[in-house]
Amino acid sequence: MEDSYRHKGLRKQLVNSIRQKGITDEKVLKAIESIPRHLFIDSSFLEFAYQDKPFPIGSGQTISQPYTVAFQTELLELGKGMRVLEIGTGSGYQASVLAEMGARVFSIERQRKLFTRTRELLSKMNYQVKTFLGDGYEGLPAFAPFDRILITAAAPEIPQALIDQLKPGGVLVIPYGKDDVQQMLRLRKNTDGTMSTEQHGAFRFVPLLGELGND
Numbered sequence: 001m002e003d004s005y006r007h008k009g010l011r012k013q014l015v016n017s018i019r020q021k022g023i024t025d026e027k028v029l030k031a032i033e034s035i036p037r038h039l040f041i042d043s044s045f046l047e048f049a050y051q052d053k054p055f056p057i058g059s060g061q062t063i064s065q066p067y068t069v070a071f072q073t074e075l076l077e078l079g080k081g082m083r084v085l086e087i088g089t090g091s092g093y094q095a096s097v098l099a100e101m102g103a104r105v106f107s108i109e110r111q112r113k114l115f116t117r118t119r120e121l122l123s124k125m126n127y128q129v130k131t132f133l134g135d136g137y138e139g140l141p142a143f144a145p146f147d148r149i150l151i152t153a154a155a156p157e158i159p160q161a162l163i164d165q166l167k168p169g170g171v172l173v174i175p176y177g178k179d180d181v182q183q184m185l186r187l188r189k190n191t192d193g194t195m196s197t198e199q200h201g202a203f204r205f206v207p208l209l210g211e212l213g214n215d
């Protein structure tokens with residue numbers, strides 16, 4: 001599990017390019033600078049690890065583009081020690097960014113192959129992430145409530161179970177839409193239980209799979 005000077009140099013360049021695209025949260029940028037993204041993708045594609053692009057990780061899924069990871073993480077307004085639920089563990093890269101920033105991360109993946117591979121990788125790398133095999137639409141009622149919920153696949157609906165599992169004052173970030181382009185939404189749960197919604201631009205994610213998704 002090598003992390004060379006060359007990798008570190010490439011990461012610095014990646015962070016500069018993400019900064020230029022508008023990410024300002026220094027804690028997010030620092031996490032991206034310190035996490036060896038090349039270990040989350042197939043080693044024969046090393047040169048792609050530090051380009052600001054999504055990349056296939058098998059099972060028809062992709063590791064999100066670093067800018068998108070940074071953007072979603074910035075929208076979360078993370079604080080140390082927060083309980084964060086991620087839907088769509090995938091490669092585990094996003095989960096490790098959250099963990100690196102001091103969050104207590106719970107992450108659900110629906111595909112067994114990815115779940116097994118990523119669980120092993122995260123534990124080898126010593127990231128404190130609890131991984132679960134299951135349907136993200138259901139959330140994790142046994143571990144709720146959460147301060148933050150992050151959905152990393154396109155959602156045609158905003159799952160009510162996830163809203164129920166969010167603390168008052170909590171934030172949920174979700175790429176929302178049925179088409180191949182989604183709107184990034186940030187929902188905030190008010191203390192009276194109602195939700196406020198903000199739109200944060202257009203993104204492209206692979207779809208959530210499951211009963212409500214386009215399987």
Ligand code: SAH
Nearest residue numbers: 063088090091093094110136152208209210
């Ligand atoms: N966060 C990931 C990228 C996610 S890609 C990373 O950092 O690499 C979206 C992931 O969501 C895929 O791994 C896909 O298998 C998973 N997924 C799709 N539908 C799901 C569902 N209903 N519940 C949980 N995970 C789901």
